[in-house]
Amino acid sequence: MTTTVALIGAAGHGAWHLRAIDALGERVRLVATCDVQPGYDYTDHRRMLAERKPEVVVVCTPPHTHLPIALDALDAGADLLLEKPPVLSLADHRTLAEASRGRAVQVGFQALGSPTLPMLPDRVGAVTSAAVAGAWWRPDAYWTRSPWAGRRGRDGALVNAFAHALMQALAITGISPPWTLSLDRYRTRPAVEVEDTATVRLRVPDGRELFVAVTLCSGEFVPGDITVTGTAGTAEVGYTEDRLDGEVLPGRIGLLENLLDHREHDAPLLVPLERTEPFTVLAEAILTAGEPALLDPARLKPREDGAEIPGAAALVRRAAAERAHFREIGAFQ
Numbered sequence: 152m153t154t155t156v157a158l159i160g161a162a163g164h165g166a167w168h169l170r171a172i173d174a175l176g177e178r179v180r181l182v183a184t185c186d187v188q189p190g191y192d193y194t195d196h197r198r199m200l201a202e203r204k205p206e207v208v209v210v211c212t213p214p215h216t217h218l219p220i221a222l223d224a225l226d227a228g229a230d231l232l233l234e235k236p237p238v239l240s241l242a243d244h245r246t247l248a249e250a251s252r253g254r255a256v257q258v259g260f261q262a263l264g265s266p267t268l269p270m271l272p273d274r275v276g277a278v279t280s281a282a283v284a285g286a287w288w289r290p291d292a293y294w295t296r297s298p299w300a301g302r303r304g305r306d307g308a309l310v311n312a313f314a315h316a317l318m319q320a321l322a323i324t325g326i327s328p329p330w331t332l333s334l335d336r337y338r339t340r341p342a343v344e345v346e347d348t349a350t351v352r353l354r355v356p357d358g359r360e361l362f363v364a365v366t367l368c369s370g371e372f373v374p375g376d377i378t379v380t381g382t383a384g385t386a387e388v389g390y391t392e393d394r395l396d397g398e399v400l401p402g403r404i405g406l407l408e409n410l411l412d413h414r415e416h417d418a419p420l421l422v423p424l425e426r427t428e429p430f431t432v433l434a435e436a437i438l439t440a441g442e443p444a445l446l447d448p449a450r451l452k453p454r455e456d457g458a459e460i461p462g463a464a465a466l467v468r469r470a471a472a473e474r475a476h477f478r479e480i481g482a483f484q
C-alpha cells in the first residue's frame with residue numbers, strides 16, 4: 152500500500168522530513184512540496200491541497216502558522232504529522248482537536264517513539280519525579296535564523312529547543328494540569344526577547360514533580376539527561392539519543408511510519424494531539440510569562456558568535472540534582 156504525502160514548510164527543518172519520507176521507500180509517495188520561499192512545487196498550500204489531494208500532510212512551518220495550515224489540511228481530508236509545538240495556546244489546541252475528530256493528528260515529538268519509555272516501569276516502578284538537565288550552545292545566528300526566532304510569544308529555549316525535554320518529562324511523569332508551576336527565566340542577548348536559560352518546576356497535588364534546567368549558553372555540552380525517580384528505583388534517560396542507564400538502545404519508531412501503521416492497521420498513534428495537551432498548557436504559560444531577566448554582560452564569557460555563561464553545565468546539573476531554581480541556588484546574584 153502506498154500513501155500519498157505532501158510537505159508544507161520544506162526549506163527549513165522540512166529537509167529532515169524529506170529524508171524521513173525518502174527512507175520509507177514504497178510505503179509513501181511524495182506528491183508535493185510547498186513553501187512560501189521559491190524552489191518548491193507550490194507556494195500556496197491551499198492550492199496544493201486542492202490539486203494534489205495528499206492523504207497525509209507533514210506541516211513543518213513556523214509554530215504560529217500551524218493552526219490555520221493544519222485546519223486547511225484536515226478540511227482537505229488529510230491526516231497530519233504536525234511539527235511541535237503543535238499550537239501555542241490551549242484555545243488553539245482545542246480548536247484543532249475539535250476539527251481533527253475522525254482524522255489522525257500525530258505531533259512531531261519524535262522522542263516519544265523512544266524504546267526507553269516502555270522500559271521505565273520495570274526499572275523504577277511508578278514514577279514520582281523526573282528532573283532534566285540540558286546545556287547546549289546556540290550562536291548568534293540561531294537567534295536570527297527565522298523571523299520568529301527569539302520573538303516573545305513565539306520562541307524560547309523551553310518551548311522550542313528543549314521542547315522535547317519538557318514533553319518527555321511530562322510523558323514520563325504523566326503529569327497534567329491542574330498543577331503548580333514556577334519558572335525562573337534568563338536571557339543573555341538584549342535583542343532576544345525570550346529565555347535562553349531557565350528552570351521550570353511543576354508539581355501536582357499527589358506529590359509527583361517535574362523539574363527542568365536548561366541553557367543554550369554553555370561551552371560544555373549536556374545533551375539532555377533525565378533522572379527518573381520511582382517507587383522502586385531510579386533511572387537515567389538520555390532523551391536525545393535513547394540512552395537508558397548508560398546504554399544506547401536501538402529501535403526508535405519514526406512518527407511518520409507510526410502514522411502509516413495507524414492508517415493501515417489501526418496501530419495506536421505514539422503522539423496523538425491529545426497526548427500533547429499538557430505541553431500546550433505549559434507552553435502557553437511560559438510564552439505569556441513576561442520578559443526573562445537580562446543577565447549582566449559582565450557575568451558572561453564573550454566568544455566570536457555570542458557569549459557563554461561560565462560554568463553553565465555545572466549550574467544546570469546542580470539545579471536539576473537539587474530540583475532548585477537558579478535563583479534558589481544563588482546562581483546569578
Ligand SMILES: NC(=O)c1ccc[n+]([C@@H]2O[C@H](COP(=O)([O-])OP(=O)(O)OC[C@H]3O[C@@H](n4cnc5c(N)ncnc54)[C@H](O)[C@@H]3O)[C@@H](O)[C@H]2O)c1
Binds near residue numbers: 185188214
Ligand atoms: N521535531 C524537531 O526536532 C524539530 C526541529 C526543528 C524544528 N522543528 C519545528 O519545525 C517547524 C519549522 O521549524 P523551522 O526551523 O524549519 O522554521 P522556519 O522558520 O525555517 O520555517 C520553515 C519553513 O516554513 C516556510 N513557511 C512559512 N510559512 C509558510 C506557509 N504559510 N506556507 C508554506 N511554507 C511556509 C518557511 O519559508 C520555511 O522555509 C517548527 O514548528 C519547529 O518548532 C522541529
